[in-house]
Amino acid sequence: MGDPTRTLELLWRESLPVKAQRGPKQALTVTAVVDAAVTLADAEGLDAVTMRALAGKLGIAPMALYTYVPGRAELIDVMLDTLYASMARRKPKARDWRSRLEAVAHDNRALFTAHPWLADVSTTRPPLGPGQLAKYEYELQALEGVGLDDVAQDSALTFVLGFVESSARAASDQRAARLESRMSDGAWWEANAPLLTRMFDAERYPTAFRVGSAAGAAHGAAYDPDHAYAFGLERILDGLAVLIEKPRAASKRPGRRVRK
Amino acid sequence: MGDPTRTLELLWRESLPVKAQRGPKQALTVTAVVDAAVTLADAEGLDAVTMRALAGKLGIAPMALYTYVPGRAELIDVMLDTLYASMARRKPKARDWRSRLEAVAHDNRALFTAHPWLADVSTTRPPLGPGQLAKYEYELQALEGVGLDDVAQDSALTFVLGFVESSARAASDQRAARLESRMSDGAWWEANAPLLTRMFDAERYPTAFRVGSAAGAAHGAAYDPDHAYAFGLERILDGLAVLIEKPRAASKRPGRRVRK
C-alpha cells in the first residue's frame, strides 16, 4: 500500500478541485477503470482482476493503468468505495429500530450477493471514502433515537455489519470449496464417506456425532449459509434489544439513554 | 485444491494404517513439516510461508516438500487442524451455559491472538480433520443440556465461532494497515486531517460526524478490536439467552426444549 494520502485523493477525486494539467489528456478516467474492474470482478472473481487482464479489457497497455491508479491495492479500495456509493438509500420507513436494522443487514447482504468478490476484501481497512461515509451516515439512521449513546450506536452498527460480512465470507468460502473440488456436497460426502465414517466414530465423539448429523440432515450440508445468516441475525437483534429496551422487557417504547 | 481424499488422508495420517513403503524412508515427517510451517507463520506471517522459504528452514529442496504435502493449500489445511488439535480442553467447570460459552469464545480468541495468521485462513473450508472434530465435540459441551435442540446447538456454536473469527480478522486487518502505512493511527490522522476535515463536513453528514467523533474519542482510533469483541460477545450471549431462556426472562434455570 502506497501513500495513504494518495489513496484519499483518489477516493475523493470527484469533490476535489482539478489541478492544472500540463501534458496530454488521459484517454480514460479513473471511474471508467474502476467500473471495468468491478465488471471483471463480478464476472470472474477478484483474482481475475490482474493489471494485465484489466488493461486488456480497457484496450490499453498494462503499465498505462498506473497513470490512473497507484497500484492494485488502491484500485480495490476504490472499487469498494464505489460500490458503497452505489447502494440504494431509500428513506428508512420502518418505525421500529428492529426492522430498520434488519433492512440495513439485508441491504449489505444483497451487496455481497451481487458482488461475491467483496468477501475477499477487507472492508475495515480502506481509508474513509465518500461512499463509505455516506453509507455510515445512512446506516446510523437506523439507530437514531432508540436511546443508545453515540459510542454504543457505532458499536452496534459495526457489530451488525461485521456479522453480515462474516456470514458472506463463510458463504463465499463454501462456494469456492465446491468449485475447487468440482463436486456437490453430496458427491463429496459420497466419495469420502468410507474414510470419514471410519474416523468419526460415535463413541469417541458422541455429541459431535449426534449434533452434526442432525445439523447435516436439517440443512442438507455441513454448513448452510442462508440458515446461518437468518439464525445469527435474529440472535443479534435480540441481543441488541436487551441493550436497547433496558428497563425490562414487555415494553415497546425505546428505553432511556444507556451508559456503558 | 487437489483431491480432497488426499487431504483427508493427510489430516488423519496418525490414525491411518501405514501402508507398505517401497522406496527410501523419508527424512522428515509431515508433522515436522507442518510444525515448521506453523513456526514460520507465527514469526513472519502466512505470506512468508512460501514453499521455498519453508524448505530452506527444513534444509531440504523446495520440491522435496511435495513428497510430504500435495501443495501449499493442503499444507495450510493441516496447519489449521494441528492448531485445533493443540487447543487446551480443560473440563468445562462453569455450571451456567453463559460462562461456558464465553470461555469457548475466549479460547478461540486466544488462538487467533497466538497465531495471527489464522485470520488470513478460511476456517470453514477445510475437510474435517481430527483436530476440528475434537474441537467441535468439546465446544458443543458448552451447549449441552441448556434446552436447545440439536440443530440449534450447532447453529449457536457456529454463530459464536463466526463472531470470534470475524473480530479477529478485523483486528488483523487493522494491524496490517498500520504496518503497511508505517504509522500509528494518530500519525495517520494528522497526515490526512487537512483533506478529511474538508470532506467530512458536519452539515452533510451530521450523524456520522457526531457518532464518529464520539466513537473515535472513546477508543482512540476509528476501530477498537478489543472493544468490538467485548461489545459483540455480550450482545451475542444476550441474544442466545433470549432463545434459551424462552419461557420469559427473570428465570435462571434453563428453559425447556425449544422448537425452531
Next chain:
DNA sequence: TCAATCTACGTACGTCGTACGGAGTTGCAC
C-alpha cells in the same frame, strides 16, 4: 517558441506455486 510536465507503454526484474523428469535408494516377488 520551448521547456516543463504529463501520458502511454515496452522491457525487465524478482517473486510465486508447481509440472516434469531424472538420479539414486529401497524392499518385495520370484
Next chain:
DNA sequence: GTGCAACTCCGTACGACGTACGTAGATTGA
C-alpha cells in the same frame, strides 16, 4: 540372489503475477 517396481529427492523450467524504470511523444504555460 536378483531384478524391478515404487519411492524419495531435487534441478530445471514455465507461466503467472505486481510493478520499477526509462523513454518517446503530446500538450501547454511562460
